[in-house]
Amino acid sequence: MVRPFHNLSLHFIVSVTYIDAIREAQEDLLREDDRVFLYGQDIANFGGAFKATKGLAEAYPNRVFDSPISEDAMIGLAVGAAIEGMRPIVEMQFADFSSIAFNQIVNQAATHFYRTGMPIPLTVRLPSGGTPGSGPFHSQSMEGLYAQYPGLVVVTPATVSDAYYMLIDAAKMNDPVIYCEHKFLYRWLKAKTIKGEHLPIGQARIARPGKHATVVTYSAMVHEAVRAADRLQQDGWEIEVVDLRSVKPLDIDTVLASVARTGRLLAVGEAFPWGGVTAEVVSRVTEEGFHLLDAPPQRLNSRDTPVPYHPKLWAAHRPTPESISEALRKLLSF
Amino acid sequence: MLKARILENKLSSLYKAGKIVGGVYLGKGQEAVSGCLGAALIQGKDCFAPLIRDQAGRTAFGEPLIDCTRTYLGSVEGPMKGRDGNIHRGRPDKGMPAMISHLGAQVPLIAGMLFAKRLKGVLEGCVGATCVGDGATSTGAFHEGLNMAAVEKLPMVVVIANNQFAYSTPNNRQFACGDLVERARGYGVGGYSVDGTDLMACASVIGEAVKQARLGKGPQMVVANLLRLSGHGEHDDGSYVPDSARAGYYGRDCIEVAIEQLVEGGYASQAKIDAWREEFSEEVQRAVAQAQQEALPDPYLEKWSALSTTFPYISS
Numbered sequence: 001m002v003r004p005f006h007n008l009s010l011h012f013i014v015s016v017t018y019i020d021a022i023r024e025a026q027e028d029l030l031r032e033d034d035r036v037f038l039y040g041q042d043i044a045n046f047g048g049a050f051k052a053t054k055g056l057a058e059a060y061p062n063r064v065f066d067s068p069i070s071e072d073a074m075i076g077l078a079v080g081a082a083i084e085g086m087r088p089i090v091e092m093q094f095a096d097f098s099s100i101a102f103n104q105i106v107n108q109a110a111t112h113f114y115r116t117g118m119p120i121p122l123t124v125r126l127p128s129g130g131t132p133g134s135g136p137f138h139s140q141s142m143e144g145l146y147a148q149y150p151g152l153v154v155v156t157p158a159t160v161s162d163a164y165y166m167l168i169d170a171a172k173m174n175d176p177v178i179y180c181e182h183k184f185l186y187r188w189l190k191a192k193t194i195k196g197e198h199l200p201i202g203q204a205r206i207a208r209p210g211k212h213a214t215v216v217t218y219s220a221m222v223h224e225a226v227r228a229a230d231r232l233q234q235d236g237w238e239i240e241v242v243d244l245r246s247v248k249p250l251d252i253d254t255v256l257a258s259v260a261r262t263g264r265l266l267a268v269g270e271a272f273p274w275g276g277v278t279a280e281v282v283s284r285v286t287e288e289g290f291h292l293l294d295a296p297p298q299r300l301n302s303r304d305t306p307v308p309y310h311p312k313l314w315a316a317h318r319p320t321p322e323s324i325s326e327a328l329r330k331l332l333s334f
Numbered sequence: 335m336l337k338a339r340i341l342e343n344k345l346s347s348l349y350k351a352g353k354i355v356g357g358v359y360l361g362k363g364q365e366a367v368s369g370c371l372g373a374a375l376i377q378g379k380d381c382f383a384p385l386i387r388d389q390a391g392r393t394a395f396g397e398p399l400i401d402c403t404r405t406y407l408g409s410v411e412g413p414m415k416g417r418d419g420n421i422h423r424g425r426p427d428k429g430m431p432a433m434i435s436h437l438g439a440q441v442p443l444i445a446g447m448l449f450a451k452r453l454k455g456v457l458e459g460c461v462g463a464t465c466v467g468d469g470a471t472s473t474g475a476f477h478e479g480l481n482m483a484a485v486e487k488l489p490m491v492v493v494i495a496n497n498q499f500a501y502s503t504p505n506n507r508q509f510a511c512g513d514l515v516e517r518a519r520g521y522g523v524g525g526y527s528v529d530g531t532d533l534m535a536c537a538s539v540i541g542e543a544v545k546q547a548r549l550g551k552g553p554q555m556v557v558a559n560l561l562r563l564s565g566h567g568e569h570d571d572g573s574y575v576p577d578s579a580r581a582g583y584y585g586r587d588c589i590e591v592a593i594e595q596l597v598e599g600g601y602a603s604q605a606k607i608d609a610w611r612e613e614f615s616e617e618v619q620r621a622v623a624q625a626q627q628e629a630l631p632d633p634y635l636e637k638w639s640a641l642s643t644t645f646p647y648i649s650s
Contacts, residue, residue, distance in 0.1 A: 037453060062453070068485055073442035073478035080446020083426045084381075086453060103475070107434050108443065110640065115418045118426050119642035150640035175641045202645035249645045 018157075019186040021164035021194045022052045022125070026089060029171045030060045033087060036171060038064040039074060040091030040125075049093050050127060050186055071097050075104035075124065079112065082120045089171055095126035095180065096140040109176040110151030119174040123167070128156075129182040129220055129270055130318055135309035141219075141269070141302075144276030146178045147248040153177045153201065154248040158222035160189060161196035162245060169201050177201075182220040189223070204251035206258065210240035213264035213331055216255050216281050218244040221268050221319060228324035237332060247277045255281060256289045263294035264331050270318050273301035295334035300327045335365035335533070336607075337614040338390035339589050341399060344618050345406055349568045353626075354406050356419045361387035363531070363563035364495050366588040369394045370536040371463055371493050374544040381429040381447045383440035383464040386421050387495065387562075391465060395430060399617060403625035416631030437470035441479030441492060448488040461547045463491040468508055469500025471517070480553065484522045489547040491554045493540065495530060497562035498584070502574040515557040523553040530560030531584055533592035534599075560584050 016024075029036045038053055044066040047054035057064035067074045071092060078088035092098045098105065105124065113119040130139035147154045153175055157163040163181060170177035199205055208226050215225040222243045229239035242258050244250065259265050265285055267278035278299040285297055300319045308314050342360045349358040361368055364387045372394030375382050382395045389402065404412030405423040414423050414432065424432030431447070433440055444462040451457040470476050471494055483490045494514055498505055511517065518525025524546055528539035536558065543554035561584040565572040579585060596602040602610075 068478070068482055070442075070478035070482055072439075072475045073445070073482045076439060076442025076475065076479060077446035077449055077482060080431070080443040080448075081450035081453070082446075083431060083443075084447050084450030084454070086450045100474070103436050103439060104442070107436055108439055111434070112426075112432075113642050114640045115414055115422070116424065116426055116432050117415075153641065153643070173643055175643050200645075 015190040015192060016160060016194050017187050018160050018163045018181070018189040019050060019052055021160045022167060022181055023054060023056070024194055025164045025167035026053060027056055027059065029089070029168065030056065030063055035085060035087045036063070036089060037081070037086060038089050038091065039067050039078060041067055041069055041093045043091050048091060050183065052091065052125070071100035072104055075101040075122075076108065078122050079104060079108050079120055082122050083118065087121045087171060089123045089125060091125045092127065094138045095128040095142050096137050098124065098126055098142060105146065105152070105176070105178070106149040110149050112151070113175060114151060120176050121171075121174045122176040123170045124176070124178050126178060126180045127183050128180040129184055130307050130314055131183050132311035132314055133309060134183075134307070136306035139307035139314075141180070141271035143178070143180045143219075143247050144269070144271050144280075147277065147280070151176065152248065153246065154180065155201055155246040156180045156182075156219040157245065158182075158185070158207070158219050158243050159196070160191035160194055161198065164194045165198045166201060166245070173201070180219060184220045199245065201246050202249045202251060204245055204254035205243045206240065206254070207243040208239070208241040210238035211262055212237045212239060213266060213328055214240045214242060214255070214258040214262045215266050215268055215324065215328070216242045216244060216258075217268040218247055218277065219270065221270050224319060224321050225268055225324055227321035228328060231321060231325050232328055237328070239328060244277070250280065250284065252284050252288065255285060256292065259285055259289050260292045263292060264334075265293065265297040266300060266324070266327055266331050267297070268300045268319050268324055270302055273299070273304050276301065295331055298327055298331050300324060335369035335390040335589060335592065336610055337399075337617070338365050338369065338393050340611065340614045341393075341402060341618045341621075342389055344622060346568055348406070348622070355408060358406070358568040359386045359421050359566070360564045360568065361389045363560055363588060364388075364497060365390040366533040366536045366592060367493060367495050367530045367540070367558040367560065368465060370533070370540040371465060371491070371544075373537075374541050375461060375463055377429060379460055381431070381444060381460075381462040383431050383433065383444045383462075384421075384424075385433055385440065385465045385467070385470075387467070387497075388465050392430070396428075397425070397430060399621040400624060401425070403621040404628065407622070407625040408630050409625045409628040410631045411628045412625070436475070438466060438473035438475030438479065440464045441466065441476050442482060444490055445479055445483040445486065445488050448483075448490060449486060452488075457489070459548055461489050461491060461544055463493065463544070465493045465495055467500060468494065468496040468498065468505060468514065469503065471514055472508055480521050480523065480555070483553045487552040489550065489552070491540075491543050491547050491556065493556045493558060496557055496559050498579065499562055499575060501566045501570075513557065515555070518555045521553070521555070523555050524551060526554070526556045528556060528558050530558030531586050531588040531591055533588060534595050560588070563587060
């Protein structure tokens with residue numbers, strides 16, 4: 001049995017990754033609550049396409065199950081199991097494939113509490129976002145789509161600790177949670193410990209303090225925005241980066257407080273540009289904090305095409321430290 | 335099934351009198367199939383996901399009439415509190431989930447309820463059932479759900495009420511196989527055909543399918559052939575159904591067939607059936623009257639929250 005990160009107090013553990021945190025959270029949930037089970041494609045003995053469930057089927061037999069390639073029925077089954085008192089965690093192999101499960105997520109799971117009074121404690125893990133060479137169908141960011149529907153909580157962890165605690169908190173929540181984990185961060189993002197800062201779902205975090213402009217973002221784009229802020233620092237600009245952590249609920253108070261300090265807003269997201277999280281942020285700030293703004297609020301998203309395959313195209317499709325810096329310079333020039 | 339027919343005739347009258355907001359969807363012609371399925375299940379042990387034409391099955395499974403009249407009439411006392419209406423109602427805590435409109439969606443849902451019972455160690459001797467129409471067999475959810483239940487060998491019974499029309503679309507525009515029951519073999523599940531207008535045949539065949547599932551023989555699929563004796567909803571006159579179909583074998587009314595079978599078989603006298611009719615009519619009247627006297631939902635008192643969780647860190 002492979003349980004490499006079970007005891008984190010051991011001194012020889014020097015760093016853990018974002019995907020270690022996801023695996024560890026699921027192991028802790030399986031250990032602590034008999035009602036939790038994992039369901040998804042290739043997640044049992046194979047350990048998942050990204051190894052987020054490696055060793056768990058062995059450690060918890062009859063709690064980790066391979067499903068047929070039936071995304072609709074996977075969520076249908078999970079909702080039925082939740083009605084019977086279980087707390088399922090479903091892994092979509094890629095967020096993109098959750099389009100097949102869209103009906104069960106937004107019509108079955110999301111409407112259930114409002115219609116019947118019985119909440120559905122379901123967590124859907126969506127391996128989200130782009131990585132080089134992944135192409136149009138293994139790269140999508142679907143958080144804005146799910147956030148549009150009432151009855152869902154949508155979280156987008158950007159740090160190793162958030163990946164751990166937000167999955168724990170999602171599974172303990174009585175409502176359906178769409179847990180958007182970023183594939184680019186899986187092995188790239190490392191920390192000394194999984195169990196760092198534990199903030200509740202619904203509270204944003206100041207990832208980097210500043211005073212001249214606010215970047216509101218989430219997930220992998222937090223790291224790109226911090227890089228852009230580092231670049232602008234060389235010219236004397238102090239950029240504040242707000243990590244939303246959960247896009248629904250949206251912690252507009254933290255966003256407004258930051259905009260009150262800086263007077264300038266740039267909302268950055270990796271999803272497609274029409275509508276979505278960045279549009280919601282700009283809309284809410286304009287509505288509730290128009291008087292705080294010294295410049296027109298700006299948005300930066302991916303381009304309005306499918307996510308391209310080739311790394312050269314992909315790198316120019318999503319926001320980058322370069323394009324975020326450019327957008328910030330434009331914002332600061334007003 | 336007689337109680338369901340009397341209730342639904344009343345719902346139709348209320349609809350025509352403008353007393354019901356939204357649509358009314360009747361199970362006229364499907365009562366023998368639905369009632370036999372509901373009667374073969376045990377409330378408190380089994381689970382049952384009824385669909386649009388399952389008033390008889392709901393009643394047989396134990397749903398009180400007042401749940402129906404309250405939901406149709408919008409009473410805030412009903413299981414859906416005015417948040418959903420008509421046939422989109424249920425008592426998930428009593429093993430009867432509330433259907434969504436998307437066809438086939440309840441097939442994997444019932445599979446999930448059974449899957450959970452297995453994980454909890456209480457599956458032994460339980461059955462989960464759902465009813466779909468011929469149209470629902472064309473959906474991805476139906477296919478995915480039945481295949482998944484077969485892979486997991488869950489004790490699920492799916493009854494396909496083939497009433498020959500999905501809204502207005504006839505069977506020959508819905509599927510190309512000769513008979514839907516042929517699909518059972520492909521799914522690796524038990525397959526049965528039955529005359530859906532014949533109460534005794536339905537009781538026997540559906541009863542057998544439920545029995546096989548209960549014995550642990552995996553999913554069972556029953557195709558019941560019949561004709562819808564009303565429109566898709568009460569807004570629809572069903573004029574697309576050809577006269578030849580109405581005059582044909584499946585155009586017969588399963589209630590009349592059932593009464594004949596009960597009387598001729600010596601199960602019940604005509605006098606007894608007349609007494610039932612009177613008793614059920616009174617029961618229906620009471621359920622309608624009670625629901626009509628109850629408060630309607632109040633938008634000012636409504637808890638406008640789609641989540642059970644509250645987030646103290648968020649001001650709005």
